[in-house]
Each structure stands twice: as structure tokens, then as C-alpha cells.
Amino acid sequence: MNQTIQTLIQQSEDKMIPYDLFIREALYNDESGYYINKNAFGKDGDFYTSSYVHDVFAEVMGQYFIETAKLANIPLHICELGGGSGRFASQVCQQLANVLDGDVLRYSIIEENPSTREKWNRIENNIIKDSFASLEEFSSAYPAFCGFIFSNEFLDAQPVRIVEMLEDTLYEICVTEQHGQLTETKRLCPTFLRQWMEERKITIKNGYRCEVPLYISSITANIAKALRRGFILTIDYGYNRDEWMHPARKQGSLRGYSNHQLKSNVLENVGEMDITHHVHWDVWIEEGRKYDIEFHRLMKQSEFLIHYGIMERLESHQSQVFSAKASKNRAIRSFILGDLGSAFDVCIQAKGEIG
Template sequence: MKKIILDQIRAKPDAFLTYDQYISLALYHPDKGYYMREQSKIGREGDFYTTPAMAPVFGEFLGKWLCRTLKEAGLPPVLAELGGGSGQMAANVLKGFKKEDPLYSDRLIYRIVEGSAYHQAAIRHAVGDDSRVQLYHSVTDLPSCEGIIFSNEFFDAHPVKVAVRDGQEWLEAGVSDEAGELTEAARTIGDEKMKRMLREWSIPLHMNRVEIPLQMIESYETAVHKLTRGYMLTIDYGMERDEQFSPLRKNGTLRAYRNHRLLDSVLDFPGEADITFNVPFDLLRSQGETLGLEEAFWGGQAEFLIKGEILNELAHQADFDPFSPESRRNRQIRQLIMGESISDYFRVLLQSKGIKKP
């Protein structure tokens, strides 16, 4: 993958790849990209953990919540999951949805956006021959629908541009070739959308470096336009504006993980490491409002789960066998809602479109 990237740099007249171009190659190159490769990426054998992988009860609860929310709003049973990954989420959501209402579940249409052929095969393996499941390569391919479009750790996997401060001026950081090694360089910003976001975002003066998620915003807007009536549910690793632009993060949040270790640079091990950033939820919230969405919930994942009555999922045990399925399930629920859990790092944004308030 490194050679492919170097060849791309050398083919450019200015010998410069913007960070979104670099990340697109490192993550999504058809043969060598990280997400396209045929290898496990989630769990102990991979490079990172996800909530659905660590706590299957999360997906099952979400399936029940999605079912109730669709019915309460008088919506047809249509779901669209952005970023299907290994299919663990889909399998557990389908299980929970059926438990909540078997007859309604029989009519369910479950659409999944997943661009990796490897992950599409994993999804098919996870859900079996379930005819309710439909796979799509991109958000653009999704049919318009009434229902719920939801995602878990989808937007943080989008390539981003990177702006670096040079005195009073912002430059665009990118990747160049220095004696056969990938190195960072900076140049004058030429992208008008990037310039506009920097102007309108009111970035504090102490920030030296910031990610500009133009592709994330484009995907989000496309998804919103696909939704004719219903809800957008976004669950992701991200922060409020004050946290995002804290002096602690003055050098940005773009980072790479390999074998569960934070790498020194996102330029290390391209194609072999996950590259991610903190989702700036203030952009999704403001853009949603501009596009006519109403905010129904905004907060931490634990708060969302408790408000959604996940505590009702606790099993009331007659025995205290710590290895019983009931005990394991209860531990998963407690880990999701108690302090210093994976939920501490995730935020939940629920937005509605065309839903009349009771």
C-alpha cells in the first residue's frame, strides 16, 4: 500500500496528496485498502473494538427500540443501516426487532450500506439467507424511504481534510514523498468548500490543527435527502464543540490504530491500520437543522440507553452463577451504562423529519 501511495504522489504535478486523498487510498483502495482487505478488523484479533462486538445486548436492545419507535410514529417497518461492517449489529438488531414484535418483523425491510465486498460477505454470513436484508454499496445507492436511517461508527470512518495554522493563516496539510518515505507537507488552501468551513466554523485561536470533514457532511446530507419521513439516528465516537476544540486537542483528533495500539502517525502502516477522528457533532446538528430536521435527542450513549429503558433488559435471576447467559447479559448492560465504560466515548444524535409531535 505504501508503494501505491508513493506512486500516486509522484504522479501528481505538485507531488502532494491531500489528507482525504491519502486516507481514501489507505482505507478504501479496492485491493489494499484497510477496510477492503479480507481480514478481521474488530475484536481481539483485529485493531479496535466496537460496542456491538463487545456487548451483543446493545444491538438487540437497539432492535427493540427501533421497532417501538417506528410503530409509535406510524412508520412502515423500514430500516437502513449505514456501515454494516461485520454484520454483528444487523444480526442483533434483527433478533431484537423480532422479539419486540414478530408479526411486524415479518414485514421488515432492512437495508445495509457497506462498500467492502469482504464485509458484505461477512454480513451475509451473519444474517444467513434472510430475504429482508438488502445490501447497497453506498448511501447514494439507497432508495428513498420512510423509516429510520441509523449508523454506529460510520461517520468517523470518512476521509477528512486537515488544516494547520501558520500564524494567522490556515494551510492545508497533506502527504508528500521524502526519499521514499511518507512525510507531511502543507500548502495554500485551494478548495473553496474547505475555506468556507474554516471561515464559518469559528475555530478558537489556540487550535493548531483541525480536521475538515467535507466527505462526512456530504454523506450525511445524502442520507437526510433519502429520508422522506422518519428518523436519523447517529451513534459515533465524537464530542460537543467545547470538548472538540479543547486546548487538550489543539493538534486535532486524527489518529490511527493497529493491533489495538495508537500509532505515532497516521502515515505509519497505510492499509494496515484503522484511521479515525472525533466526529464534530455540532456540524451534524446544525446541518440537520438547516435541512429541516428536528432534534429529538442529543447526549451520551449511556443516557440514551437508560432513557430507552435498557434496564428492563436486566434478567432477574434465581441463581447467582456468574457464568450463566443471564449473568453475562446483565454484565454487558451494566458495562454499557456505568461510568468508565465504552459508552463514555460515544454520543447519540436522534433527529426527526416529518414526524408530528404528540
């Protein structure tokens, strides 16, 4: 993978590449990208998502989908961005299979990994599963889509640019190569990048650096094009504008994860670890409004799960600490009292006339 990055650097005019190109290659390169070749999830991977903690997460999410579909009078069609291994999608389908009562569930995943897509496509009784390489491809198949667009830790894995303010001058931080090793360099921030930040009120103090999420523009536009009527449910970790100004965020939020350990230098072991950042929630919400996507609420994941009944899923059991019921109860406590509840946010938006 290092050779691929170094070739891109050598082919560039000024012998450096922006961070978003580096991240795109490191994570999504068709031959050697992290998400193509690595088993990223779970105990044997590099990080946990909520669906790997316990099935109870998918149980609550399934309850949200079916309740909201009935209240809003929209089809029970879920489109998941970044389906990953398909674990969450499978859990939700299993949960809803018992309560569909003759209704049809469609569950579509958007996933770049072709092996995941191939495994997912099937029809099981009244559940239709299909997959697509992109949201644009999905839109072609469902040009009048009504339902849910869901994502869980999808935005944080998108490529970003990096900027830093030094002595009142804004620089873009780029990736270059020295003596066979990848390292950072800087250049004056391009005009288009500065203008994009100014239009979205992304400000930065002297001595601070931050990620610039250009991807929000294209993803939001594609969601708006795909969704005629329904909800956008986005689960991720992120900050609002005030939180970005805190001294703790002085170095930005770009990080790597390998074997469940945080790595501050993402230029090491390229293609062997996850690369992630925190979402700019204000930018995400305001970009949606440009396309008549209405913001409903931003809340902690623990608050969302409590609202949709996770506490009612606690089960009485004896003292067998390794029983299935005890395991489920521990998972619920971790979702409410642990980092899984406090670190993640749930953003709810809607488009079209909702009943």
C-alpha cells in the same frame, strides 16, 4: 499500499496529496484498503464496537426501533450506513424476529465491501435483508423511503482534510514522500477549504490543528435525498465547538488503531490499521437543518441505553462469574459506567412529519 500512495503523490502537481485522499486509499482502496482486507472487529481485530461487547446492545437498539416505529407510525425499515461485518444487523434482526407479531422488517445495509453485501442478501420469514454499495444506490431502490437511517461509528471513519494555524496563517497539512517514507508537509489553506470552514463556524487557534469534515456535506445531502420521513440515529464519538477549543484537542483527533492500541502516526503501516477522528457534532446538526432535518437530541450512549431499558435487562444469578447471566450483567455495567457509555454520543434527528 505505500507504493499506491507514493504513486499518487508523484502524479500530483506539487508532489503532495491532501489527507482525505490518503485516508480514502488507506481504508477503502478496492484492492489493498484496510476495510477490504482486514478483519477489523472484535478480539482478533483492531477495535471493538458495541455489538462485539454483548448482544444486549442490539436488544436495546431493537427495542428503540420497534417502539419508535409504532409511536411515529413509520415502517420498520432500517438502513444502516457502514454495515461492517453485519454483526449488529444480524443481532437486531434476531431480536426483532421474536416480537414482530406479523409485521415485516426490512433491514438494508450500505457497505462498500462486496463480500459482506453478498452474505447479507436474503429473505427469512418476515425479515427482508438487502444491501447496497452506496446510499445513492439504496435511494434508487427505495425512492420514497420511510424508516430509520442508523449508523454506529460510521462518520468517524470518513476521510477528512487537516488544517493547522501557525502564526495567524492557516495551512493545510498534506502527505508527501521523502526517502521512501510517507511524511507530512504543508501548504497555504486553499480558499474553498477556508470558506467551507468559515460558513460552518469552524475556528482554530494559533498552534492548533483540526480535521475538516467535508464529507458531512455530501452524506447529509444524500441522507436528505434518501429519507422522506423518519429518523436519523447516529452513534459516534465527537465534540461540540467549545470542546474542540480545549487544549487537550490542540493536535486534533486523528488517530490510528491497531491490535486495540492507539497509534498517533497514521502514516505508518498504511492499510494495516484503522484511521479515525472525532465528529464535529455542531456541523453535523447544522448541516442537517439545511435539508429540513430536525435536531431532536444529543446525549451520551449510557443515557440513551438507560432510557430504553438496559437496566431492566440485568438478571439475578448465583456466584458463577462465567455464566451467561453474569457476562450479560458485566456488559451492562460497562455500557453504563465504562468508556462505552461515556465516550460515545447518540444524535437523534428526524425528517418529515412524524406522528
